[in-house]
Structures are given as structure tokens and as C-alpha cells.
Amino acid sequence: MPLRSLLLTLALLLPAVAPAVAADDDEPQYKPMPWHLVDLWWDLGEKRPFESYSVDVTISETLPDTTKLYIAPVGIAYLNKIPFYGGLQSNFIGYTRDDPKRRWSGHGLLMSMWGERSLDAVRTSIGGYRESSGHEGDFVGVRRPYKWTKGTYTYRVVRMDEEVVDGTPCTWVGAFLYSHEKNENVFIGALRFPSRDLVLSQRVASFVEVYGPRIPVDEIPRLTVTFGNLKLNGKPVPVKSVDAVYADGVPDYAEAKPQDGKVVIEVGQPVERTERRIQLWAN
Numbered sequence: 040m041p042l043r044s045l046l047l048t049l050a051l052l053l054p055a056v057a058p059a060v061a062a063d064d065d066e067p068q069y070k071p072m073p074w075h076l077v078d079l080w081w082d083l084g085e086k087r088p089f090e091s092y093s094v095d096v097t098i099s100e101t102l103p104d105t106t107k108l109y110i111a112p113v114g115i116a117y118l119n120k121i122p123f124y125g126g127l128q129s130n131f132i133g134y135t136r137d138d139p140k141r142r143w144s145g146h147g148l149l150m151s152m153w154g155e156r157s158l159d160a161v162r163t164s165i166g167g168y169r170e171s172s173g174h175e176g177d178f179v180g181v182r183r184p185y186k187w188t189k190g191t192y193t194y195r196v197v198r199m200d201e202e203v204v205d206g207t208p209c210t211w212v213g214a215f216l217y218s219h220e221k222n223e224n225v226f227i228g229a230l231r232f233p234s235r236d237l238v239l240s241q242r243v244a245s246f247v248e249v250y251g252p253r254i255p256v257d258e259i260p261r262l263t264v265t266f267g268n269l270k271l272n273g274k275p276v277p278v279k280s281v282d283a284v285y286a287d288g289v290p291d292y293a294e295a296k297p298q299d300g301k302v303v304i305e306v307g308q309p310v311e312r313t314e315r316r317i318q319l320w321a322n
Contacts, residue, residue: 066255067290069288069289072249074250074289075246075247075248076248076304077246077295078246079295080242081242081269082278082280082282083269083271083277084241084277086239086241088237088239089237089239090198091196091198092113093194093268093270094113094194094267094268094270095266095268096191096194096264096265097191097192097264098110098127098187098189098192098262098263099189099262100189101188102146102262104129104145105130106129106130106260107129107249108129108247108250109129109247109248110247111124111126111127111244111247111248112125112126113150113244114126115243116243117240118239119234119238121232122154123151124150125149127147130145130251131168131184132170132182133147133170133180145184146185147168147182148225148227149180149181149214149227150180150181150228151181151230152179152180152230153178155179156178156179157179158179159204159231160231161180161181161228161229161230161231162231164181164226164228166184167183167184167227168182179230181214181229181230183226183227185216187218190219190220191219192218192219193216193217193219193268196212196215197214198237199212199213199229202231208234209234211229211232212230212231212237213226214227214230247293256292259290259306259307261307262306263304264306265301265302279322281297281302282316283316284315284316285314286315287315291309292308293305293306293310295317
């Protein structure tokens with residue numbers, strides 16, 4: 040999903056201005072999809088040198104390929120002010136290296152970064168997909184088909200090898216998913232960041248999103264998504280605070296609550312809400 044998550048920071052601070060859309064006369068007016076049902080903003084306290092960053096996610100239900108749900112442990116983060124994100128989608132899209140035709144591939148994993156269009160900055164996995172677009176801001180991404188189901192996963196981005204491009208030192212950053220149930224590591228792909236010394240932003244996000252063509256709100260899937268166990272450079276990172284943000288103009292169909300240092304999100308049932316930003320905890 041291109042620039043929408045890059046604009047997430049502004050969306051949290053400004054009222055929604057997109058035209059309202061309704062599925063039928065019985066539903067309230069909502070902004071066009073994608074719908075960020077909830078965004079979590081983790082405050083890590085300070086910017087830090089980056090070698091790796093990971094977040095655990097537990098998913099309570101197995102979803103059909105027809106559902107379009109994006110669970111993003113790394114909803115938005117910055118390496119040297121370059122935004123990127125990554126996670127699990129139940130119906131992703133991308134291009135193969137040798138076939139220019141767009142293909143739907145069902146469940147899959149992804150990582151994207153902005154400020155780049157060259158496919159030379161993309162390293163796909165075996166059998167993986169890639170994407171480059173400028174229609175909503177320049178970005179490139181890697182995608183990999185993977186039939187994820189209910190269970191616990193660790194989504195991890197890792198500093199890899201270096202390369203000099205036209206005199207500029209660059210660093211490849213790889214994305215991986217570890218399945219706790221299957222005890223397997225999956226390489227999603229890697230993207231090339233134009234710097235040698237990478238620094239992770241102080242604030243990083245996670246989110247749950249419904250995307251694709253407009254659906255009735257009662258088709259938002261019911262499940263529980265739990266985020267937690269943030270690690271930076273292989274060590275638990277002390278989280279200064281975490282806020283749950285619910286966007287204006289989006290169905291109130293998610294509720295985030297703190298639980299034992301994690302955040303548990305109930306998705307798919309209506310919630311009566313009076314606040315759009317709620318601090319779940321602060322240290």
C-alpha cells in the first residue's frame with residue numbers, strides 16, 4: 040500500500056478531508072478505503088543506531104484469501120528519515136522479476152520504502168515479487184507469497200551487506216518473518232537504503248488496516264491481533280509510552296488495550312468511542 044502509511048503521521052494530527060463514501064443507505068458515511076482501524080505509536084525514548092528491529096504479533100484467526108486485511112508490526116518507521124513499513128497481508132499484489140503483469144497472490148508478506156523507484160534497490164526472495172510505483176509517491180517494495188495462519192510470528196528487519204552506488208555508501212536491509220509454531224524463518228526480501236550509518240526513529244508504529252474495494256462494515260473480519268516484545272539490535276527495548284490512535288471517518292471496529300506489556304486489539308465489532316487518541320501506558 041503506497042503513500043497512505045507515509046501520510047499516516049499527518050492523518051493522526053489533521054481531520055480527515057477525503058470525500059465520504061457509503062456502501063449503502065443503511066451505513067454511516069465513511070472516508071474511502073483503506074481504513075486504518077487502529078494505529079499504535081510506540082515511543083522508544085530516543086533515536087538509536089540500527090542493526091535490527093523486531094516486533095511479535097499473535098493472530099487469533101486464519102483468514103480466507105478473499106479478505107483484505109493488513110497486519111503491520113512495522114506500520115511506519117524511519118531509517119535516517121527514510122520511511123518504510125512491513126507486515127502480513129491476506130491478499131497482496133506485486134510483480135515478478137521476469138513478468139511485468141500484475142498478479143494477485145493471496146496471503147503474503149511485504150516490506151516497502153519511500154523515496155526510491157529503481158528496481159536496482161530491490162532484492163526479491165526466491166519466488167518473490169516486487170513493486171515500484173510513483174502514483175502516490177515514489178516507493179519500492181518486496182513481496183513474498185506465504186500462507187500465514189493463526190499463530191504467533193516475529194516480524195524482523197535486519198541490516199545486511201553494504202554497497203557503494205555512484206560514490207554513495209548504501210546498506211541493504213532485509214525483512215524476515217519467523218513462525219513460532221512452525222519454527223521457520225522466511226526471507227521476504229531486501230531493500231537498499233542510501234546510507235552506511237543507519238539510525239532508527241524514536242517513534243515507530245504498528246497498525247491493523249482493511250484495504251481494497253469498499254466493503255460493508257459487517258464484513259470486517261473478527262479476530263484478535265496482539266503486538267509486543269519489541270526488540271532493537273536483538274535486545275528488548277524499553278518503551279517510553281504507546282498511544283492508540285483511531286482515525287476520523289473510519290468505522291469504529293477495533294479496540295486496543297494494554298495487557299502485560301503488550302497491546303491486544305479486538306477487531307471486527309462496533310465500539311462506542313469518544314476519544315481518537317488514547318495513551319495505553321507510559322513509563
